């Protein structure tokens with residue numbers, strides 16, 4: 001979601017494995033390249049733990065240049081992993097200021113051509129961490145990434161923080177790629193309906209399990225099963241009851257079970273839908 005280390009180090013422990021899911025699902029958005037609170041990720045171990053609880057595949061997102069390069073190395077190493085590369089909206093203003101944005105676009109375009117990079121993302125708009133002075137360049141970058149996804153025939157993963165209206169408007173103006181995913185969906189019921197009508201996918205993260213997230217659960221409850229995805233956004237957004245700890249792909253079952261309860265569907269039914277949707281968006285792997 002972001003690149004800043006946050007939170008205290010007092011809870012810098014990755015929680016234990018929850019009960020396994022009955023049908024394997026995909027962690028649709030994770031950052032195994034990001035070290036949080038001085039805990040670098042052992043990628044092979046993270047994937048093994050995930051597999052042990054029914055998370056058999058992950059989509060690794062590298063959203064700055066070092067992360068994107070690392071993502072391509074990782075997908076060449078681990079068969080369970082697909083990649084996504086982009087310049088995060090909070091990275092873009094700094095790159096523009098230092099005059100390196102054009103070169104960064106060129107490198108992202110090269111990395112995105114890798115056959116197992118199936119995602120351009122995360123791109124989008126962040127009005128929370130970037131002030132009004134950064135908006136123009138975020139808009140330009142979002143439009144560039146939308147165009148890249150369409151040219152390369154890849155899925156698009158969108159980061160939208162406090163920018164719902166402009167995200168929806170720009171997607172409409174540019175024409176959304178065939179597979180468009182709102183990562184860590186944070187809109188309300190009405191936005192969920194609009195996204196579903198337009199055929200976008202909504203990816204829910206641990207935030208949907210938070211006690212006060214009533215609006216988000218309302219949004220989930222109106223999202224059709226065939227538009228749903230699930231993600232960790234690890235190492236951030238750790239689901240209840242581990243909120244504040246370091247997140248990892250093996251914690252997805254907590255989010256999936258909470259989603260099933262909100263939707264009023266059986267856990268295997270939801271797992272099956274999540275798995276099928278992931279393959280529809282990213283293709284088989």
Ligand SMILES: [Zn+2]
Nearest residue numbers: 001002122233
């Ligand atoms: Zn993210």
